[in-house]
Amino acid sequence: MANESVLKTIHPSDVKDLKFLIDSTRPNAVPEAYIQPLKYRPAKSDRASSTRHDTIPVVDLAKLKNGLRQDVISAIGSACEEWGFFQIINHGFSPLTGQRMLEATEKFFNLPVEDRMAYFSLDMTKPLRYGTSHNPTYDSALQWRDYMYLPCKLAEENVQTWPAVYRKEALDYVKEMNNLKEMLLELMSESLHLAPSTLRNVLGPDMLHNMVLNYYPACPQPDLTIGFREHSDKSTITILLQDGIGGLEVHHKDCWVPLQPLKDALLVNLGDVMEILSNGRYKSIAHRVTVNSNSKRLSIGSFYNVAYNAIIAPLPHCVDETHPLAFKEVMFMDFFKKFVSRDLDGKNALDYVRITSMEEPYSSK
Numbered sequence: 001m002a003n004e005s006v007l008k009t010i011h012p013s014d015v016k017d018l019k020f021l022i023d024s025t026r027p028n029a030v031p032e033a034y035i036q037p038l039k040y041r042p043a044k045s046d047r048a049s050s051t052r053h054d055t056i057p058v059v060d061l062a063k064l065k066n067g068l069r070q071d072v073i074s075a076i077g078s079a080c081e082e083w084g085f086f087q088i089i090n091h092g093f094s095p096l097t098g099q100r101m102l103e104a105t106e107k108f109f110n111l112p113v114e115d116r117m118a119y120f121s122l123d124m125t126k127p128l129r130y131g132t133s134h135n136p137t138y139d140s141a142l143q144w145r146d147y148m149y150l151p152c153k154l155a156e157e158n159v160q161t162w163p164a165v166y167r168k169e170a171l172d173y174v175k176e177m178n179n180l181k182e183m184l185l186e187l188m189s190e191s192l193h194l195a196p197s198t199l200r201n202v203l204g205p206d207m208l209h210n211m212v213l214n215y216y217p218a219c220p221q222p223d224l225t226i227g228f229r230e231h232s233d234k235s236t237i238t239i240l241l242q243d244g245i246g247g248l249e250v251h252h253k254d255c256w257v258p259l260q261p262l263k264d265a266l267l268v269n270l271g272d273v274m275e276i277l278s279n280g281r282y283k284s285i286a287h288r289v290t291v292n293s294n295s296k297r298l299s300i301g302s303f304y305n306v307a308y309n310a311i312i313a314p315l316p317h318c319v320d321e322t323h324p325l326a327f328k329e330v331m332f333m334d335f336f337k338k339f340v341s342r343d344l345d346g347k348n349a350l351d352y353v354r355i356t357s358m359e360e361p362y363s364s365k
């Protein structure tokens with residue numbers, strides 16, 4: 001039975017694990033700390049009406065084997081320009097590897113809370129870290145989510161530091177995901193009329209790869225809160241695997257478009273670094289996650305990025321007279337800190353590097 005007074009007075013920074021809070025108190029209402037301001041709650045009125053027929057692009061990578069590479073490249077180019085988001089099917093990533101990772105993730109969240117707390121940290125730059133909400137130090141209202149971050153760059157070397165319950169599954173997952181990432185970076189480079197190796201070279205040998213395991217428990221009043229507030233990823237690309245529950249929504253033409261899970265599809269999501277590299281031609285996508293009262297939901301995100309000490313700036317090829325330099329150069333770590341060191345609020349970290357008409361542009365290197 002819920003201890004109503006405890007749940008009423010709980011302070012955002014007191015919560016370290018939402019799943020434990022729920023398992024131990026079984027609330028039939030959302031604790032006050034989780035009630036989001038109206039503008040962050042999901043509302044029917046901000047969803048795209050079905051008459052708009054917004055269809056999230058689906059790119060069939062089987063066409064690569066059927067001599068239709070150019071079709072794939074142009075489908076990816078349009079999706080990146082118009083949405084900053086697409087689903088891929090026939091991608092070669094084994095559904096079994098994904099399924100095993102989802103099952104192992106569920107096992108992790110079912111471990112005794114102490115086992116998850118062994119990894120808890122509020123330091124958002126720590127690559128191996130358990131957390132809740134987004135950053136409880138700054139979150140004005142908590143988000144209905146727990147998560148685990150794993151550093152995957154040197155997966156074979158790091159694997160012993162990962163929780164044992166999904167070590168093997170995560171290593172298999174990372175190896176396969178890395179191959180898919182290579183292919184996508186090539187196709188995206190070509191869609192920008194660049195040499196296939198361009199984006200891979202920009203990310204470089206020290207490229208970051210972090211994985212996040214997201215757990216959104218079932219929620220007694222899903223309309224009052226949110227699983228993950230609207231945000232854009234700071235990555236170059238994010239490749240996301242989700243279970244079949246649904247809840248992810250992407251922002252398109254001023255409306256939220258819910259994504260219906262498609263069997264065995266993976267989701268590709270452009271992050272802010274890609275928007276900067278492409279000088280704004282490709283857009284990072286604002287997305288959010290709603291929760292539901294029937295079921296928990298799991299998702300696994302693989303974030304690929306430049307090294308923390310890399311300087312990011314628009315690629316010279318993407319800057320010309322009709323596309324003047326749109327972003328200042330910035331060290332990735334400085335940009336990343338803008339994202340993690342405040343309340344989550346849409347795509348606004350990009351404003352920090354956007355060149356406004358009042359400013360002299362920096363020279364592009």
Ligand SMILES: O=C(O)CCC(=O)C(=O)O
Nearest residue numbers: 212214233248289299301
């Ligand atoms: O759970 C999802 O579908 C999306 C998660 C997400 O946006 C993230 O981890 O950055």
Ligand SMILES: [Fe+2]
Nearest residue numbers: 231232233287
């Ligand atoms: Fe995200």
